[in-house]
Amino acid sequence: MTRFALTLEFDGTPFFGLQRQKDGPSVQQAVEEAAYRVLGEEVRLHSAGRTDTGVHALAMRSHFDIEKHIEPFRLMEALNAHLRPDPIAVTHCEVVADDWHSRFSCSGRAYVYRIANRRAPLTLEKDRLWQIPQDLDHEAMHRAAQALVGLHDFTTFRSVHCQAESPIKTLDRLDVERDGDEVRIHAAARSFLHHQVRSMVGCLALVGMGRWRETRLAEALQARDRQALGLNAPPHGLYFVRAVYPDDT
């Protein structure tokens, strides 16, 4: 048995999320089926994150175990050939120790959320950003976001379907920056609750539009009540960008 770590890039638009679902196509199913066609083995894909329907990944980290002997480069090439035409690419593949686990060994996760702050419809980047036509005050958003950084009970920003044992998490980073008509929100933590990033982004957008005063974000956090959530941002602006492991060099 050899454990292979994969780095996956995918367009989440056609998938019911990363994790295998009964009711529709998933990234996990597509990769497992490609591996079966390459290797003739049933593999089980594990991943650092569990992205939702429509959420994208620039560098998801995943792994599976296989019996057959194959060079990592050949495995990557063969998986990419068999993944077509699904918009999933294996951008890196390597052999790792048997006790390395893409999910359980992961010590940090990072997302970026992209907002197109403009009135004109999107063309080249349709389905790649959340479009908000009203002018966003990104500086107010950044200031408000700092109330969420640190160790908190994030019940307000947690989906009712979240399976985590505890709503208490440490948010390491929540930065808002503007680049022309694009507003980007960078979030990093050891781990996130289900819908946490989209819920935080939705409320930050309300601050940016002036519909929430800056302090209301802290109040929503302190309420520890899903009813205090203002808005859940749509999935198509969200990208899983990085998984961190203690033994990364």
Next chain:
Amino acid sequence: MTRFALTLEFDGTPFFGLQRQKDGPSVQQAVEEAAYRVLGEEVRLHSAGRTDTGVHALAMRSHFDIEKHIEPFRLMEALNAHLRPDPIAVTHCEVVADDWHSRFSCSGRAYVYRIANRRAPLTLEKDRLWQIPQDLDHEAMHRAAQALVGLHDFTTFRSVHCQAESPIKTLDRLDVERDGDEVRIHAAARSFLHHQVRSMVGCLALVGMGRWRETRLAEALQARDRQALGLNAPPHGLYFVRAVYPDDT
């Protein structure tokens, strides 16, 4: 009569180029038809460049004349509403002087050509870059490109269908830079010949792959012969990014 200048962004994938064609959809036709639906007037769209089938634009400059009175902002909003679902957006609209001409007043044009220098298939940016799997030596490409900068006879880099009176042009800039696995080529000139950017990029790619030595680009230029062209790069990596006018502030 009022002259309106438009800034257009479009995904060139579904169009037979910017200019109206007998045999398929064009950006010009889509904008003129949207204007007709908004205004009830037949307008004629003029543009700074004439991008080919599959070529994109981030900021094409165009104009048309209309009889009806309408505020620029309302015109932009109405055009965008009527352009759906075509991937064309009007990102700016203003009234200009009657003697301002998007094509004839234009004193500079800039393109960027995007190459995805990686083996893994493209996912989120499919149809947005030319994919070249072999490692490209972008520094050799940049050095070789400098032989084309300046006043030259660009016959080698000109389509047989080019309608320009003279093949002599001044190329102001041809820079090659790398950003991770993306290689970008920036080209700027007062004007370009038909297929000039794609022809220059194709030959630069041959240099980057090591199939052409650096000096061969200068030799191809001096040959003044289309037969000396190594490769014409595909359209989907090319973006019209800027038109410059003498009265721009």
